[in-house]
Amino acid sequence: MKRQVPLVLCFLFGVVMCFTQFSPHSFSQSIYDEVVYWALIMSPFALAVGTITLVQTHVIRIRRRTEHWQYSFVVFAGLLTMVVIGLPFGPQHPAFAWLFNNVQVPLDATMFSLLAFLIASAAFRAFRARTFEASLLLISAMIVLIGNVPVGDLIWNTVLSWLPWDNGASEARQWILGNPNLSARRGIILGVSLGVISQAIRLILGIERSYIGGGD
Amino acid sequence: MEIFGIWIAALLTLCIYSFLYKDNLFYRFAEHLFVGMSVGYGIVLSVHQGFIPFAWEPFWAAVKPFWPGVPREAGWSGLWKLIPIGVGLLFFSGVSPRHTWLIRYPTAILIGFGAGLSIPNVLRANIFEQTRGTVEPFAAVHAGTLSGWGIFEAVLMVIGVICTLTYFFFSVEHRGPLKWISKVGIAFLMIGFGSAFGNTVMGRVALLIQRVDFLINDWIGSIF
Numbered sequence: 240m241k242r243q244v245p246l247v248l249c250f251l252f253g254v255v256m257c258f259t260q261f262s263p264h265s266f267s268q269s270i271y272d273e274v275v276y277w278a279l280i281m282s283p284f285a286l287a288v289g290t291i292t293l294v295q296t297h298v299i300r301i302r303r304r305t306e307h308w309q310y311s312f313v314v315f316a317g318l319l320t321m322v323v324i325g326l327p328f329g330p331q332h333p334a335f336a337w338l339f340n341n342v343q344v345p346l347d348a349t350m351f352s353l354l355a356f357l358i359a360s361a362a363f364r365a366f367r368a369r370t371f372e373a374s375l376l377l378i379s380a381m382i383v384l385i386g387n388v389p390v391g392d393l394i395w396n397t398v399l400s401w402l403p404w405d406n407g408a409s410e411a412r413q414w415i416l417g418n419p420n421l422s423a424r425r426g427i428i429l430g431v432s433l434g435v436i437s438q439a440i441r442l443i444l445g446i447e448r449s450y451i452g453g454g455d
Numbered sequence: 456m457e458i459f460g461i462w463i464a465a466l467l468t469l470c471i472y473s474f475l476y477k478d479n480l481f482y483r484f485a486e487h488l489f490v491g492m493s494v495g496y497g498i499v500l501s502v503h504q505g506f507i508p509f510a511w512e513p514f515w516a517a518v519k520p521f522w523p524g525v526p527r528e529a530g531w532s533g534l535w536k537l538i539p540i541g542v543g544l545l546f547f548s549g550v551s552p553r554h555t556w557l558i559r560y561p562t563a564i565l566i567g568f569g570a571g572l573s574i575p576n577v578l579r580a581n582i583f584e585q586t587r588g589t590v591e592p593f594a595a596v597h598a599g600t601l602s603g604w605g606i607f608e609a610v611l612m613v614i615g616v617i618c619t620l621t622y623f624f625f626s627v628e629h630r631g632p633l634k635w636i637s638k639v640g641i642a643f644l645m646i647g648f649g650s651a652f653g654n655t656v657m658g659r660v661a662l663l664i665q666r667v668d669f670l671i672n673d674w675i676g677s678i679f
Binding site for chain 2: 261430433
């Protein structure tokens with residue numbers, strides 16, 4: 240009951256969803272629609288569990304007075320503000336939209352823009368052309384960076400004006416993205432996809448059972 | 456209210472950028488506020504765009520016929536929708552140590568659903584389509600409509616894909632010709648990683664420019 244039923248459910252849902260994709264019959268399509276509907280109904284409950292876990296983590300932080308525990312109150316304040324306004328009035332309410340536009344969006348954009356500085360320091364360490372492979376990494380990154388900005392073509396057309404090609408920086412960037420980069424990405428995608436399929440088969444057949452966890 | 460919003464956004468932006476000096480209380484405040492508000496936003500969206508239309512409304516439609524004064528012919532078939540709601544509620548069994556094993560049921564259903572759906576979709580989109588895209592230019596070579604440079608690019612593409620795949624082929628030891636093929640694969644991967652890095656940097660710098668533009672034009676511009 241505790242281990243076998245979940246394995247049977249995983250097998251049934253896996254096989255049914257797999258076969259619905261191969262059959263154009265209306266019955267198959269209706270089963271597909273129904274199961275997708277089930278997944279849509281169940282997913283919000285999973286998010287609720289995630290939220291409970293977050294709250295539990297921060298409550299424990301406050302109780303144990305761990306380092307920077309005071310900031311857990313800030314997490315609760317942010318969470319409650321959004322929930323108290325958003326739940327009864329909906330995401331279209333002006334106050335909710337105001338909070339989203341003036342607090343969450345700036346925080347989100349600034350947090351990710353901060354990575355521009357961190358990525359620059361990481362590049363300084365990673366891009367030292369010590370080996371052939373590191374040199375390739377450095378050269379392709381530089382070409383893509385320079386080709387992405389208008390000043391790249393300006394430099395090319397000014398300094399290398401004697402060459403027969405115009406806008407060479409953006410052309411070189413485009414060629415790298417469309418050829419060696421694409422072939423590497425295709426290789427990675429094919430490899431990852433084969434891995435995904437084999438893992439999916441292992442899950443459906445019950446060979447991979449880590450999601451059930453230990454115990455009975 | 457608009458000016459107040461600009462000031463709030465500007466101060467929070469400066470709080471985050473204060474991290475460039477060192478980790479400090481302003482940065483930690485903004486960071487934790489971001490986490491809380493993001494989760495709150497996710498909850499609101501999940502309830503209004505997920506729970507209410509997909510769980511609450513079907514549930515209400517299912518129990519409505521049993522409500523006093525509502526005609527019974529309103530529909531018994533809606534009870535069918537109570538099954539996924541009940542299974543979804545099993546996610547909460549995780550809070551009780553004795554019944555925590557019940558969480559395996561919804562997890563198994565969602566994992567089976569995802570695994571079953573991924574097999575045909577990944578096959579179609581990531582294997583067949585990518586392979587087709589790799590070999591398709593050779594049809595133009597056969598038809599004689601591809602230039603010499605186009606043929607070079609088509610051959611380079613096939614070599615790149617094969618060599619990259621060979622690098623990830625761990626079933627045999629990389630010795631002899633396989634070693635050199637995988638080395639070529641590493642070269643292609645390095646170019647790919649370099650390009651990805653360049654694009655990522657550009658994306659982040661674009662965000663940085665947008666934030667600095669906001670601080671200079673919207674915020675300081677509103678003061679003077």
